[in-house]
Amino acid sequence: MIKKTLLFALLMLGSIAMVAQTTITGTVKDAKTGETLPGANIKISGKAVGTNTDFDGEFTLQTSDTPPFTIEISMLGYQTEKVEITKNKQKVDVSLTENETALDEIVVSASRTPERIMESPVTVERMDIRAIKNTSSPSFYDGLENLKGVDINTNSLTFKSVNTRGFATFANTRFMQLVDGMDNSSPALNFALGNLLGMSELDVKTVELLPGASSALYGANAFNGIMFMTSRNPFDDQGISVSLKTGLTSQDAAGDNEFYDFNIRMAYKFSEKFAAKATLSYLKGTEWFATDYRNTLNGQYVAGDRNSDRNYDGLNVYGDEVSTNIRGVAQTLEQLGLAPAGSSALVPSEDISRTGYDERDLMNYNARSMKFGASLNYRPYGDDRLEVIWNSKFGVGNTIYQGLNRYNIRNFFMEQHKLEFRGKNFFVRGYLTNEDAGDSFDTRFAGININREWKDDNTWFGEYVGAYIGATLGGLTSDQAHALARQQAESGRFLPGTPEFQAAFDKVTNDPDLVTGSKFQDNTKLYHVDANYNFQDMIDWAEFQVGASYRLYSLNSNGSIFTDYDGPIDYDEYGVYTQMQKKFLEDDRLKLTASLRYDKAQNFDGNFSPRVSLAYAAGEDKNQNFRASFQTGFRNPTTQDQYIGLNAGRAFLVGSAPDNLDRYTTPALTLSGAGATIAGTSSVTLTGRAAYENAFSASSVVQGAPTAANVELVKPEKVTAYEVGYRGIVGGNENRVTVDMSVYYNSYEDFISNNNVLVPFYGTVGDNSLSLAALANGDFTAFSTYTNSSADISSYGGSIGLNTRIFDGFNVGLNYTFAKFDFDQSTDPDFQAAFNTPEHKVKFQFGKTDLFENFGFNINVRWQDEYLWESTFHNAVIDSRTILDAQVNYTIPKWKSVIKLGGSNLTGQEYLSAPGVGAIGSQYYLSWTINN
Template sequence: MSLIRRNYGIFSSILLRSLSPYTTYMRRTICFLAVCLLLCGRLAAQVTLEGSILDANNGDPLIGASVLVKNTTTGTVTDLDGNWELTVSGLPAILQFSYLGYAPTEVEVTDADQELTIRLGDDAVTTEVVEVRGRRISEKQQQAALTVETLDAIAIKETAAANFYDGLGSLKDVDLTAASLGFKIVNTRGFNSTNPVRSLQIIDGVDNQSPGLNFSLGNFLGASELDVNRVNLVVGASSAFYGPNAFNGVIAIETKDPFLQQGLSAQIKVAERNLIEGGVRWAQAINNEEGQPWFAYKLNLFGFRADDWVADNYDAVYDSPASADNPGGYDAVNVYGDEYASALDFQRSSIPGIGIVHRRGYKEIDLVDYDSENLKAGAAFHFRLNPRKTLESSELILASNYSTGTTVYQGDNRFSLRGIQFFQHRIELRNRDDFFIRAYVTHEDAGESYDPYFTALRLQNRAAPLEQWQSPYINYWQGSVQSRFTGRDDYPRSIDYIGDPDGLRSARNQFFSQEEIQQILVEGHDEAQAFANTGDPFFNTQDFYEPGSERFEQAFDDITGRLPTDGGTRFFDKSALYHAHGEKQWQSVLPESSQNELSLTVGANGRRYTPNSRGSILLDTMGRKITNWEVGAYGGGTFTLNSRYRLSASLRADKNENFDLLFSPAASAVYTPNERTTFRLSFSSAIRNPTLADQYLFYNVGRAILIGNLGGFNDLVTIESLREAINAQNLDLLERFDVAPIRPERVRTLETGVRTTLFEKLYVDATYYYSFYNDFIGFNLGADASFDPTTNLPSRIQAYRVSANATDQVTTQGFSIGSNLYFANYFVLNGNYSFNRLNTASDDPIIPAFNTPEHKYNIGVSGRNVPLKLGAAVEDFGFNVTYKWIDGFLFEGSPQFTGFIESYGMLDAQVNVEIKPIHTIIKIGASNLLDNRVFQVYGGPRIGRLAYISATYNWQKR
């Protein structure tokens, strides 16, 4: 009736103005007749239907379930009691009923008085993307041109992993690696990295990257599990859809709507490694005088603490000059300060037997805080500007989130993030499937975070700089050790090999390979190491700072409490990013009479970075302020022909302050011969702007300066040729090179796939892709050196690691397939397989490592709502058992963290029961149930079993 009154008012005003030449009587008479005809026509054509949607298992009302008139955009959703009301243009009409996690159904309505209490079957029983009967993706997602993996609220409940973020690892195409208990990395389709700059993570459309690091710290600044509605993982290049940095994929987290999901939720979880985790969520909607919800809010609080996994890999670093049995020591993976130094390589010197020396370093466990903690708090306030329209109303949202904690992050080095804080605030005006205008700001504070590797070097340098430390070592060797073997009768002497240097070298190698001599060398190096680590006024050195001693703690606190510009290793980072984004959609451009559909979307965004590191990381020294902005605009459309053919195209343009305008086109074709099968073919593209570090980094780690590259560098010397020139004292051996200014990297991807249901029980989703990458961002190693013209020896050497682009193009390809087999009403067997390969072999050192297993698979079985005969309190239970296998691969990070990851398998399992009288789900499970200790990233810890038990309380307010 409100629609009739509204149309009546508009019609009347137009009609009265048009009849101005007529008499008042005639105007009133004609107006009255016209309005009567209009009302009669309206009332004859329109029919108001009403009903309710219930859970078929327990009769509970389904809040926010969808009701849609088939082949139209007319629809509504259920209220807090599961009731709905909808006005249709006439009868008969076909209504479509759907709800997340339930089997959709259609009902033909022929009579206005027809009973319309709809019971949806809750038969979606897997953590995968789609079910056979209860398909947990919409028709729109089923026909999406890109590969989309989904973890929804039901899958989160059923995942065997310790939390929902870890549960993403069971999806196909997904590589999930753990650098620590608090820092997990999600990546797809290769070029995995422990600083995941090639993946974009958004929460309700908000980028949750660190403003200073320019990538997401997993779910550290993220959503509480109690507030997560679903996670959509868009696989592959997606800049045309999501903007810059959606290079290899997008993790889109959607939280719960306080209008639709009200009430109190709480969770407590305890696990091995002294893990304790808890969260609480409260949401409530408030009605206006007419009984319509106009305001809703939600409050979230989450806390976590655990003893982190310890990085204790003491194997020799991959491809190190000295092996683990070298008498003079070696470079261990998780020991810092023991790295190879040319100043300690005496293989070509005249000092017999000394070989390569490695200085005693510090184990990571002595330098890192392994008490992993995370606290998250959030609040959101939603205002419906026209409450009568319910979900179709425009909505104003004010939201704020805070996160803090301690964890270990792995990039080029391992970093201890201690007391780091994030503040994120958002304001948004939106109308679902129509438009949104969103603005947000993210601030961070690095707290007391520091670099453990650099801390080890500072501690060593405080005791004795390398040049001063080597002097007592050499003196002790020459005075007390070398005579133990040079004085032996069987020691090969030069006088016996006059004119035969090769013979002398061979004889000495054979001599030193003897087990007895090797033992002498080991004992001698141990003594020389101890002597050099004992302070001596003559050499101006101090004692080694022994871990655990009060002297060590004082030096450690002093070093980690200072900024690098003041001789310390603490980070100062109070960077921020400001972002604004607007989008407008037209769902149906063509007339309603048309059998085809055309939808259009346009949008634009702008972002500004304001980094502030006080020179501890970036070039913002001496009062210099750095800012960086980028803007983008995009547009696209989708044309649907006869509900079977869907053609889409879009184009995005992005401009960064320091780089040229770049375009990201995308196009796709989707063919749906029937409701069970979809074929798709797409072309997508992406760009990645250089991070703030790529542009402005200035980080002196003692032996080298890591530096950004906006202007380019000339006349650097390669490290290899520098060593050769110094050893031979021949400057003609020097090789020089230039580095061009940094620029964005690009990728183009062709993809094809099919989704189908076979035999009404088996769902299959298969994808093949081929990608072309250009201008990869990495770094070049080089040195700026000056030489004495008389001796040809260096008078000054400064090593640099310069951000740079690769010159070679590389291609990758991959295939994945996932399937779900539904059986016996309550169970599903699911599995997926992924294949990824780097096609192009290149010697370009800048091309980042692929870091991805060529083969991997997941296979599992799960059940949900399985009846139990345990009384009325416990009516059913669920379970999930998943096995994951990862093929071995070479993980290439920094020189310290490059090595082979062995093949491994992990078994995750969980069982859960719902105790309905107290609205509580008890869940017992374990990730890596068999405690197979594995490395997921080289340089990181061995990941073992994490057994847990949790209780989740969920009371829905109606």
């Protein structure tokens, strides 16, 4: 036994000797300041073997490789250095030279190949780990708004949408957001989820943003811009990082409320072949209260309030949308013998609305987000020739979304799972997105149906008219009779805070039938596969890439959103593309990039998307770069554009996929007395086809000259984009200024739009008799159709950004953006362009990362002028505003910590991102980040 033990020990010692480790130690410093650099990456060239410097800038690298070999030392914002290792226990002292400007940073998104921003053929904006540390905004996602040409529309505290170059909505279906290559939008509700269920701030490596059309490489919906969020690889960034953030949100309507934001990231490299990471984030706070009670009519503000306008419809009041002409009610009561003969003549022909509930009585303003992500990374060869990645993300949260109505998103759940094979020249990945709307509900229908749960509309208006007639016969004036009538009809109404109201609220918000409830159901899935191969190791005279993608939607709302009454609706789309990049002239100063993509969706004809760009690098160091590009983009109609079938209260929404028109049927619609006589029935039902084939244009009816709408079925919209730009360095080393400027022009074709139409209950539009009688008798209903505008629409604009350093290292940045669009409303009166973008924006940044030892600060100021916001929810002018954000941070090397104190909108002047949302107040925060 002893001999066997000795033999085993000798064998183990021999094995250890055979894989004896080489140990390298060293220090990494800033070449200019001499300060040590924590977080620098050290890796063996061509392999996954590596480590990072600690908070003192020191590292120890152990490997089974035997010298000689080469290590690479790199860090964001610095030029990579290579060092030859010739012996064991070699000590390495390296000084990294900072990139001359941010334009020297490397981006991948512009051409799907690494290149300097300076040499990119199109406009690119970028944020990395250093920028996140220095942002004055409460989160890195908020900090994106400080980038040139970028707008962030704040729907609520936890739901924000990024937009570039106009035509913004909160859904923002013209802008794509990818997280580690996965589309981060809701496949059914059609809005990008922002960072509600996105990436942990601790796990963000880079954010790259391309304003403008990008369909040639990224397909449908990369129409007005695309954003790439890339996480940190566990092979390169290891350890445990923690972030604790707390503070206050302050708003006049909501008061001062605490918020908490906790993040943890854990990553470990088990060997040269296997690494893993996990992230967890939790945020809790209070949403911005929406308290705009101004009176509205047809999407516009009008004079009056509940006391002065008996047909009052407050913007953030729900339930008061239910309105009727009380003379018609009086006539019906008289015909039924429920009112004295001739009494209907006493009742004015006046619209009266039911009393609604304020949003704060219906909405849960508790903001919450919890998200978990994990990845398993495997490198079978021990280097970066091939990496297999399994990535899963889970998120659940509460937020507020504003579309046609205001939606309380409660316990919304989304998961994504991805399997990816990635190498130096290729990737193949497939992922699944699955969502569950949880306990989400429509606040407008909550208000409407809580009212109806207490007293149905016929009873309420009947009591109102009966009381009005009685009061008038009793000698009261019309105003007195109206006041008494509402008091009588409101008797016993469910009041917020009472058990009766809560019981009705619970019943309505758990009922998915919008006739009686307000809940929306959704278990839609999206399946996506895409691949790319670069032939750079096979073809040397130019760089060629090819790629393809396939996507399958499986819509599953149980008939509450889509017309999927009999089971899920499946439809798919695919695309293929190629790109060639060729460099010419001495030192490769001229670069030509040409791309072509073909996409085909199940319900539409195929689209070709070409892109051609030229970039020329002038100057001795290639630091004067000029570029010009031509490209096209397209956007497929969304899932809702094609398959929605929804009673939205104000109108019936019907998607225009060919197989959707006859599948949707309205509830029974009651005819007037005169209409019942003409049609020979008291009620009718309509199919979605009637909206497209037998309807009046809503605007023509308002103008008093009814004409047929003749709505065509929706098809993809297209854009042709032209852009020229310049990036360069002006001035000498002491007063060097980086300049990044561009000018663009976009021409749109078949712009997707909603067209409001009125469908008569009887008659054929154009017969000039029955259908016009239906309009006269009030026997019609509104539909919102999905189609394309025939109008000529174009947009144009430009931006310029200047950055420099003054007074020994203070960073100063200034940028200006101009955006404008042209549209002749007379060519399509029913079309709303919804450009929703300020014409002028100015942003200023001032700060220093090392004002003194371990202490830095940053200040951001943003100004924008007023602009018109158009949407299906409401139209209004958004006032101009100036926003001030600021932060100070202190690094504690001994604790591997950074403490940051800051705030956003420090002037306290509240502002609206769009009509109907909560006014945005101030936010103050204190954060502690460890080992990041």
